Amino acid sequence: MKYPPSLVALIRELSRLPGIGPKSAQRLAFHLFEQPREDIERLAAALLAAKTELHTCPVCFNITDAETCDVCSDPTRDQSVLCVVEEPGDVIAIERSGEYRGLYHVLHGVLSPMNGVGPDKLHIRDLLPRVQADMEVILATGTTVEGDATALYLQRLLEPLGPTVSRIAYGLQVGAALEYADEVTLGRALAGRQRLGQR
Amino acid sequence: MKYPPSLVALIRELSRLPGIGPKSAQRLAFHLFEQPREDIERLAAALLAAKTELHTCPVCFNITDAETCDVCSDPTRDQSVLCVVEEPGDVIAIERSGEYRGLYHVLHGVLSPMNGVGPDKLHIRDLLPRVQADMEVILATGTTVEGDATALYLQRLLEPLGPTVSRIAYGLQVGAALEYADEVTLGRALAGRQRLGQR
Numbered sequence: 001m002k003y004p005p006s007l008v009a010l011i012r013e014l015s016r017l018p019g020i021g022p023k024s025a026q027r028l029a030f031h032l033f034e035q036p037r038e039d040i041e042r043l044a045a046a047l048l049a050a051k052t053e054l055h056t057c058p059v060c061f062n063i064t065d066a067e068t069c070d071v072c073s074d075p076t077r078d079q080s081v082l083c084v085v086e087e088p089g090d091v092i093a094i095e096r097s098g099e100y101r102g103l104y105h106v107l108h109g110v111l112s113p114m115n116g117v118g119p120d121k122l123h124i125r126d127l128l129p130r131v132q133a134d135m136e137v138i139l140a141t142g143t144t145v146e147g148d149a150t151a152l153y154l155q156r157l158l159e160p161l162g163p164t165v166s167r168i169a170y171g172l173q174v175g176a177a178l179e180y181a182d183e184v185t186l187g188r189a190l191a192g193r194q195r196l197g198q199r
Numbered sequence: 200m201k202y203p204p205s206l207v208a209l210i211r212e213l214s215r216l217p218g219i220g221p222k223s224a225q226r227l228a229f230h231l232f233e234q235p236r237e238d239i240e241r242l243a244a245a246l247l248a249a250k251t252e253l254h255t256c257p258v259c260f261n262i263t264d265a266e267t268c269d270v271c272s273d274p275t276r277d278q279s280v281l282c283v284v285e286e287p288g289d290v291i292a293i294e295r296s297g298e299y300r301g302l303y304h305v306l307h308g309v310l311s312p313m314n315g316v317g318p319d320k321l322h323i324r325d326l327l328p329r330v331q332a333d334m335e336v337i338l339a340t341g342t343t344v345e346g347d348a349t350a351l352y353l354q355r356l357l358e359p360l361g362p363t364v365s366r367i368a369y370g371l372q373v374g375a376a377l378e379y380a381d382e383v384t385l386g387r388a389l390a391g392r393q394r395l396g397q398r
Binding site: 002003004005006007009010012013014016017018019024026027028029030031032033034037039040041042043044045046047048049050051052053054063064065066070087088089092108 | 201202203204205206208209211212213215216217218223225226227228229230231232233236238239240241242243244245246247248249250251252253262263264265269286287288291307
């Protein structure tokens with residue numbers, strides 16, 4: 001007894017998604033099989049519509065359905081601060097914090113020589129003309145080895161252009177107990193300590 | 200700054216899938232956005248094709264693209280043994296073991312009064328006419344509380360019809376160390392011990 005070919009095809013396509021292995025793909029396929037036809041059609045339509053309507057903003061490379069994205073086309077945003085992030089999802093995460101009113105630049109990845117991702121594969125060349133000497137550039141790549149390496153690379157590239165270059169702070173998560181923090185985070189949190197009454 | 204509506208729609212549809220929360224759905228949507236158009240079209244087509252071509256076998260309720268499924272339409276299968284499972288995926292798992300040459304019956308679920316799943320919601324009524332007095336019915340529902348309860352319910356329902364009713368064996372997984380087995384499994388493995396030289 002074998003799977004019908006259309007079931008095999010669906011499982012194969014689903015297992016190409018990140019974080020979905022062959023077993024999860026099989027479970028998903030069986031689940032989808034049990035759903036009403038309208039639900040499947042709505043999912044398929046949403047996939048195609050997203051691919052048709054969405055593109056990257058030509059200025060900051062965030063995802064948008066407009067000519068330039070909401071942030072780039074908003075004149076009330078602070079034009080003197082530029083926050084460099086890895087992925088479009090990071091923009092949403094920062095916007096949600098409500099702490100930032102400047103501009104963004106989305107790299108669409110991190111430097112990863114092991115995986116063949118060099119500076120040419122990221123939107124780094126498009127970043128340079130946006131940077132002015134009287135600006136602050138916040139490097140908000142992840143606190144992974146690759147995120148750190150990318151930040152270091154950008155710092156060396158941008159500093160000659162004259163802007164203030166900063167890196168988002170490392171430290172304990174809000175609500176975290178010291179006891180459960182890993183030693184690297186704790187070391188960084190200690191090194192990045194701030195004098196009280198100065199802020 | 201807000202997500203474009205087509206991105207919101209895609210995230211909403213993806214997060215309806217089992218085991219995919221809002222965060223995973225967002226990650227999946229961003230991943231899909233980065234993929235070439237052909238890949239998205241192939242996924243959408245596979246979804247629709249699977250829904251169009253697949254249906255349940257009218258005899259055993261396994262998934263098939265033929266009139267009756269491969270097992271039901273194969274005269275070389277042992278017609279005197281019927282294995283009752285919860286889901287179509289279980290059929291594939293048992294077929295893969297290579298230990299079984301009989302027929303199947305797929306319930307499409309387990310009894311779960313807490314979730315409003317009574318006998319009417321499962322393919323139990325369709326099971327009864329398939330059971331003959333000279334048959335063996337193997338109850339191969341899961342070894343969960345609900346799987347056990349469903350097996351007990353079926354046992355009481357089927358025994359008056361005369362077949363031999365059996366339950367798949369509980370025990371240690373092959374390759375498992377006793378030390379790491381949970382106490383319930385170990386208890387069942389001891390209770391189900393088999394005399395050597397008898398098999």
